[in-house]
Amino acid sequence: xxxxxxxxxxxxxxxxxxxxxxxxxxTRITGLAIPxxxxxxxxxxxxxxxxxxxxxxxxxxxxxxxxxxxxxxxDILWEDFVQTVxxxxxxxxxxxxxxxxxxxxLVDRFDFLxxxxxxxxxxxxxxxxxxxxxxxxxxxGFDWQSKAAVVVVMVFxxxxxxxxxxxxxxxxxxxxxxxxxxxxxxxxxxKLRLPAAMPFVFNGLKIASTLALIGAIVAEFFGSPIRGxxxxxxxSVGQLALDLVWAExxxxxxxGSAFYGGVALIERAVTFWHPSQRH
Amino acid sequence: xxxxxxxxxTVVSAIFLIWYAAAVWLNAPWAYDKATRTGETLSAQxxxxxxxxxxxxxxxxxxxxxxxxxxxxxxxxITSKRSLIFHSWVTLSATMLGFALGTGxxxxxxxxxxxxxxxxxxxxxxxxxxxxxxxLAIAPMIIVVxxxxxxxxLLPKAMISMYLSFFPVVVGMVKGLxxxxxxxxxxxxxxxxxxxxxxxxxxxxxxxxxxxxxxxxAMAASLVGAIVGELPTGAVAGLGARLLAGSYYGQTIQIxxxxxxxxxxxxxxxxxxxxxxxxxxKRMGMT
Numbered sequence: 381x382x383x384x385x386x387x388x389x390x391x392x393x394x395x396x397x398x399x400x401x402x403x404x405x406x407t408r409i410t411g412l413a414i415p416x417x418x419x420x421x422x423x424x425x426x427x428x429x430x431x432x433x434x435x436x437x438x439x440x441x442x443x444x445x446x447x448x449x450x451x452x453x454x455d456i457l458w459e460d461f462v463q464t465v466x467x468x469x470x471x472x473x474x475x476x477x478x479x480x481x482x483x484x485x486l487v488d489r490f491d492f493l494x495x496x497x498x499x500x501x502x503x504x505x506x507x508x509x510x511x512x513x514x515x516x517x518x519x520x521g522f523d524w525q526s527k528a529a530v531v532v533v534m535v536f537x538x539x540x541x542x543x544x545x546x547x548x549x550x551x552x553x554x555x556x557x558x559x560x561x562x563x564x565x566x567x568x569x570x571k572l573r574l575p576a577a578m579p580f581v582f583n584g585l586k587i588a589s590t591l592a593l594i595g596a597i598v599a600e601f602f603g604s605p606i607r608g609x610x611x612x613x614x615x616s617v618g619q620l621a622l623d624l625v626w627a628e629x630x631x632x633x634x635x636g637s638a639f640y641g642g643v644a645l646i647e648r649a650v651t652f653w654h655p656s657q658r659h
Numbered sequence: 660x661x662x663x664x665x666x667x668x669t670v671v672s673a674i675f676l677i678w679y680a681a682a683v684w685l686n687a688p689w690a691y692d693k694a695t696r697t698g699e700t701l702s703a704q705x706x707x708x709x710x711x712x713x714x715x716x717x718x719x720x721x722x723x724x725x726x727x728x729x730x731x732x733x734x735x736x737i738t739s740k741r742s743l744i745f746h747s748w749v750t751l752s753a754t755m756l757g758f759a760l761g762t763g764x765x766x767x768x769x770x771x772x773x774x775x776x777x778x779x780x781x782x783x784x785x786x787x788x789x790x791x792x793x794x795l796a797i798a799p800m801i802i803v804v805x806x807x808x809x810x811x812x813l814l815p816k817a818m819i820s821m822y823l824s825f826f827p828v829v830v831g832m833v834k835g836l837x838x839x840x841x842x843x844x845x846x847x848x849x850x851x852x853x854x855x856x857x858x859x860x861x862x863x864x865x866x867x868x869x870x871x872x873x874x875x876x877a878m879a880a881s882l883v884g885a886i887v888g889e890l891p892t893g894a895v896a897g898l899g900a901r902l903l904a905g906s907y908y909g910q911t912i913q914i915x916x917x918x919x920x921x922x923x924x925x926x927x928x929x930x931x932x933x934x935x936x937x938x939x940x941k942r943m944g945m946t
Contacts, residue, residue, distance in 0.1 A: 402776045402777040402781075403776070403777075410780070415780070415783075415784035418785065438807065439807060462772060495668050495669035495672055496663075496666030497666075497668050498676075499663060500670050500671065506926075507922045508879075508882055508883045508886050508918075508921045511899075511918045511921055512918065514903070515915070518717070518906065519685075519717065520934070554923045597795065598795050598887060602903070613797075613800065614799050617803045629792070629797055629800075633788075633792040637792075
């Protein structure tokens with residue numbers, strides 16, 4: 381009972397503080413502090429409710445338990461991280477985004493191809509591509525190559541569609557200006573159209589960054605060597621070691637956010653000129 | 660319209676050509692293997708014929724998949740466990756429930772975010788952060804835990820669909836509810852409109868184009884959620900279960916037919932939303 385009261389009290393205090401902060405002038409510090417306080421109250425409520433209602437750790441472990449488990453099994457988590465993120469997701473991400481980028485430039489040269497591929501690409505981007513995972517695991521074996529292949533297939537079309545759209549985004553006036561400078565195809569591409577395409581390209585890269593992690597983890601459900609985040613999650617669920625599962629989820633969350641944040645940072649540096657980056 | 664039909668047809672037929680060629684290429688080793696064991700020599704013609712008609716090919720040819728789909732949809736009774744329509748229905752119902760829940764949650768959150776500044780500043784960053792987490796990774800755990808609590812069947816899968824589909828709705832609706840400009844809001848004020856009137860007469864109608872765009876994304880995400888949600892239930896029913904069972908037993912044709920079925924389902928669902936969108940926006944005079 382004590383714990384439930386504690387949780388509710390934390391919630392009330394946290395919300396009051398946030399309401400007062402939000403009513404005040406919005407600075408960078410409040411913009412950062414409010415979500416942090418909100419997140420911390422959520423964790424406090426979780427802890428309090430699990431202890432107060434005596435929820436079995438088999439169903440939902442308390443955050444403190446997850447933190448302990450995380451600290452105790454960093455070696456396993458690191459091994460899984462290397463297997464799934466570095467070998468599977470990252471190599472697939474680079475390969476998939478790179479080839480999609482190259483194909484997009486090729487497609488852009490031929491108007492016929494572009495008109496044909498864009499609707500098809502849009503269609504495929506909406507499909508449950510993740511279903512390809514069992515097939516690719518069958519083709520490329522259980523190790524990280526098949527995970528990378530799943531990631532390539534998943535990120536290819538969103539990236540392709542975005543890049544092709546981006547290459548179209550320079551206006552006719554700008555292209556005419558390049559022509560008056562007697563710029564050839566390659567100069568126009570390098571100096572005008574690729575820079576203009578960058579906001580779209582980064583949009584695609586951001587979407588692909590979350591897809592890559594999902595693809596690599598889910599592909600491991602269909603077969604993997606005895607390491608990897610997806611493998612650990614599915615076997616630990618079977619052993620009811622939910623604290624380890626949650627520790628893996630924490631890793632996945634950190635990696636996912638860092639990945640996305642990293643792409644967003646590069647985007648800010650590359651497309652500093654775009655209105656959405658100028659506050 | 661005509662400008663796109665011909666290129667699209669060309670691309671689609673190119674895909675089929677590549678598919679057939681890849682089937683020959685990928686299945687050829689097995690065909691050669693079989694031929695050397697029986698002591699036959701394969702001519703080019705019999706090789707192609709064999710690669711396109713193996714029972715467990717590495718890559719089934721399109722007509723094999725087509726035949727399998729025909730066999731499991733039209734020729735089987737719908738109630739049969741081997742009917743693909745039965746499995747599609749299982750997946751579809753979870754998708755629809757998750758989609759409805761996700762859309763409801765998304766709209767509710769969006770309204771809260773637009774009208775409450777505290778909520779905007781504290782919840783919105785977490786909504787965005789929630790999507791950088793590979794949520795599908797938690798799918799098996801959610802299913803197992805909810806099963807342990809006694810919730811089984813449709814709801815656990817729908818929860819995963821919900822988690823995936825609420826995000827595009829929140830983002831789209833927040834944008835949409837904020838889309839009326841200051842002039843329009845001032846106009847409402849000069850009419851002495853109450854907040855609820857402003858909401859129902861101005862904000863909600865002007866958010867409709869945004870809502871439909873995000874509903875399409877939400878629907879596609881919801882289907883992915885339902886399919887992945889079926890994986891850890893032990894391959895009982897649903898398209899995801901068909902995928903898993905197929906991969907256990909090396910039934911590639913079964914995997915591909917489930918995959919094509921899922922694709923058709925996604926296309927149909929997104930198409931229906933597109934249709935509703937066109938009709939609604941037309942009646943509202945927005946197109």
